[in-house]
């Protein structure tokens with residue numbers, strides 16, 4: 001595949017790992033996809049509210065407009081201990097080099113306690129307990145590692161608002177080596193991908209099924 005994608009984001013890498021052809025239709029051919037579902041709207045509302053709150057805005061009228069389910073999740077998020085620490089950035093866009101490529105992400109929040117940094121990510125749909133090699137984990141930790149030099153510790157905190165739990169990944173030198181390898185490998189696979197030689201899975205379906213299997 002022609003590498004005309006300037007920055008690789010976690011959702012792109014995840015999609016390629018699930019189906020290279022689907023990735024190709026969405027990001028190389030840029031074929032429009034359906035509108036997001038209701039769960040997406042809930043997530044968006046909570047993320048916006050958290051952003052306003054951390055920026056010190058008056059959120060009273062927004063809180064009143066939440067659905068009961070959203071209000072429950074917001075209560076969990078608002079009372080998490082990280083929101084009492086120092087705010088480094090909210091909805092922060094970061095890009096950084098990874099070898100010859102660029103990786104990027106939009107981080108919900110970066111928080112600091114002394115010289116320890118925490119990347120926060122709010123999940124309204126639940127989260128798996130093993131997120132160490134999730135693309136979002138790998139990309140965001142590598143991004144913050146390159147931006148916040150000299151930190152004492154760097155951790156990724158998934159705040160699972162649906163189940164009121166937290167999943168933490170602490171970055172270290174071994175993970176850095178592993179993340180660099182995994183991310184470089186998948187970006188190389190994307191660059192080398194040839195859709196004409198890819199055999200579609202006959203049993204799966206997605207928004208591009210009619211294109212990928214026209215008969």
Ligand code: SF4
Nearest residue numbers: 019200201204206212
């Ligand atoms: S239908 Fe299956 S093989 Fe075809 S693009 Fe979608 S996920 Fe990929």
